[in-house]
Amino acid sequence: MSEIRVLSATGILGSGFREETLKRAMALKPDFIGADSGSTDPGPHYLGSGETLFSDSAYKRDLRLILLAARAARIPAIIGSACTAGTDGQLERLTGIARAIARGEKLSFKLATIASEQDKGYLKKKLRERKITPLANAPVLDEAVIDRSAHIVGMCGIEPYVEALASGAEVIIAGRSSDTSIFSALPVMRGFNPATVWHMAKILECGAACVVLRQYPDCMFATLTNGHFVVEPPNPDYRCDPVSVASHNLYENSTPYELVEPSGVLDTLHAKYEAVSDRAVRVSGSTFRPAQRYTIKLEGAELAGYQSLIVGSVRDPIILRQFDSWLDGLVKAVKERIRAVFGDGIERQYRFDVRVFGRNATMGPLEPETGIGHEVGLLFQVTAETQALATALSKSVGHIAVHYPVPEWSGLITSIAYPYSPPEIARGACYRFNMNHVVEPASPLEMFRIHYENV
Amino acid sequence: MTKLWQVAKLIRSKNSGPFELTFDVIFKDREIYEKVRDARIINAQWFARTYRLTPEVVSVIEYDAAAAIKVTIPRPVISGDVDDTDVFGGQQYGPLVDLEVP
Numbered sequence: 001m002s003e004i005r006v007l008s009a010t011g012i013l014g015s016g017f018r019e020e021t022l023k024r025a026m027a028l029k030p031d032f033i034g035a036d037s038g039s040t041d042p043g044p045h046y047l048g049s050g051e052t053l054f055s056d057s058a059y060k061r062d063l064r065l066i067l068l069a070a071r072a073a074r075i076p077a078i079i080g081s082a083c084t085a086g087t088d089g090q091l092e093r094l095t096g097i098a099r100a101i102a103r104g105e106k107l108s109f110k111l112a113t114i115a116s117e118q119d120k121g122y123l124k125k126k127l128r129e130r131k132i133t134p135l136a137n138a139p140v141l142d143e144a145v146i147d148r149s150a151h152i153v154g155m156c157g158i159e160p161y162v163e164a165l166a167s168g169a170e171v172i173i174a175g176r177s178s179d180t181s182i183f184s185a186l187p188v189m190r191g192f193n194p195a196t197v198w199h200m201a202k203i204l205e206c207g208a209a210c211v212v213l214r215q216y217p218d219c220m221f222a223t224l225t226n227g228h229f230v231v232e233p234p235n236p237d238y239r240c241d242p243v244s245v246a247s248h249n250l251y252e253n254s255t256p257y258e259l260v261e262p263s264g265v266l267d268t269l270h271a272k273y274e275a276v277s278d279r280a281v282r283v284s285g286s287t288f289r290p291a292q293r294y295t296i297k298l299e300g301a302e303l304a305g306y307q308s309l310i311v312g313s314v315r316d317p318i319i320l321r322q323f324d325s326w327l328d329g330l331v332k333a334v335k336e337r338i339r340a341v342f343g344d345g346i347e348r349q350y351r352f353d354v355r356v357f358g359r360n361a362t363m364g365p366l367e368p369e370t371g372i373g374h375e376v377g378l379l380f381q382v383t384a385e386t387q388a389l390a391t392a393l394s395k396s397v398g399h400i401a402v403h404y405p406v407p408e409w410s411g412l413i414t415s416i417a418y419p420y421s422p423p424e425i426a427r428g429a430c431y432r433f434n435m436n437h438v439v440e441p442a443s444p445l446e447m448f449r450i451h452y453e454n455v
Numbered sequence: 456m457t458k459l460w461q462v463a464k465l466i467r468s469k470n471s472g473p474f475e476l477t478f479d480v481i482f483k484d485r486e487i488y489e490k491v492r493d494a495r496i497i498n499a500q501w502f503a504r505t506y507r508l509t510p511e512v513v514s515v516i517e518y519d520a521a522a523a524i525k526v527t528i529p530r531p532v533i534s535g536d537v538d539d540t541d542v543f544g545g546q547q548y549g550p551l552v553d554l555e556v557p
Contacts, residue, residue, distance in 0.1 A: 043535030246520035
């Protein structure tokens with residue numbers, strides 16, 4: 001086969017694409033449809049809690065159209081990083097949605113699932129064998145961190161997908177996966193030049209993100225030969241130019257010249273981006289360096305505590321003129337009140353933080369501008385080991401803060417506007433990412449479990 | 456004086472994973488890109504000062520293919536941790552916008 005045609009349904013499953021665009025793309029006869037379903041971008045909540053970025057309805061809408069199109073054309077559909085973080089529970093959730101779609105639409109297919117959640121005993125053994133190494137800015141990883149983690153996933157490469165495709169899988173849903181592996185597996189399996197393939201995969205993994213002006217999420221299409229690929233949006237309202245395609249290498253990547261994958265590194269230093277038409281771009285010239293050692297990236301999240309929040313704002317110019325000293329006094333008064341109510345030692349069981357919107361809520365202590373405007377927004381944040389304690393403490397915070405005085409006014413003042421009753425909001429569990437490491441498995445498949453079923 | 460936003464078609468910041476923050480400045484045309492690039496206006500010292508880091512941990516990459524300059528720094532706080540202010544890292548480029556360029 002001299003070329004392969006690749007359809008990326010959308011940048012992230014659940015965010016959507018136009019049904020009309022998918023139809024147009026299917027007329028171009030793709031060899032498979034891929035879609036990424038995950039990211040660490042929205043933070044540690046999804047890996048920690050197992051909840052999902054989008055609703056089941058949103059996943060179902062996108063997945064239904066993909067499965068219908070793929071089955072009608074008898075081509076594989078490949079979904080990676082199920083339901084945001086790719087935990088086993090999230091994989092099961094997306095698989096359940098796929099089964100329900102198949103029942104409703106009377107589709108049948110061979111489904112492969114690739115589970116990527118990691119066994120803690122396995123990781124501790126790898127740690128003792130010094131087969132786990134840190135990446136940039138990694139926090140300390142020891143056995144206690146592994147034990148504390150709510151979930152740990154390994155980011156798979158192309159190999160589990162290749163294994164599933166070779167076993168005849170028609171639909172693949174994977175747990176955590178590198179975004180690019182979703183799009184690289186089939187072309188690499190068919191023997192295409194890995195440099196061309198991985199570069200194509202990087203451009204396609206975010207769907208229509210590489211167009212000149214992306215107004216809404218949509219599909220993207222590439223035609224790949226050994227020496228180059230041509231990327232052209234199937235949506236007639238979109239166009240790519242050499243700069244828009246080259247610019248996509250910048251996105252969410254620490255360097256535009258390298259893309260690190262389990263099996264090697266894509267190097268785009270000498271890549272050429274040429275206009276084929278006013279909306280299609282030909283890309284060639286990248287190289288791929290196979291890795292000296294095969295590694296799988298780990299992602300872990302642990303519980304950081306439970307939070308209660310209070311939102312309020314201040315408008316009184318008298319308070320705003322002395323805002324810093326007023327707020328310092330308020331924080332001290334809050335902490336004294338909490339000690340009076342909950343006793344000595346309570347200070348070790350909670351954190352009280354204030355975010356000041358209108359001063360430095362965005363950049364925190366790095367904010368170079370010091371002025372404030374005609375009002376400021378306040379967010380009081382209590383973090384404790386249980387939700388009950390966080391909420392109980394925040395009730396004292398709310399009352400002390402709302403009446404905290406300034407010397408200019410005599411009598412009882414109400415110094416903060418609360419938009420809600422009650423002012424406190426239970427935010428629930430909050431999590432933190434706790435590893436940025438790679439593992440050296442004995443084989444590329446060792447850390448992943450492939451399961452087949454006839455749906 | 457011309458400001459960076461006047462010669463850029465995009466200035467953005469974003470996570471590059473939960474542990475790194477990356478900034479992209481994509482210029483309106485190659486001529487101005489080369490002028491700013493060669494004047495070394497966007498440099499490790501400026502980022503180190505602004506984001507309170509040592510210059511050694513700041514990576515500045517010139518990307519001619521897109522007439523862009525990319526800067527990557529360690530994230531001040533891990534994305535989504537209790538002290539974090541910006542989970543996506545998307546609003547950390549403010550100080551760059553009004554940087555003076557030749």
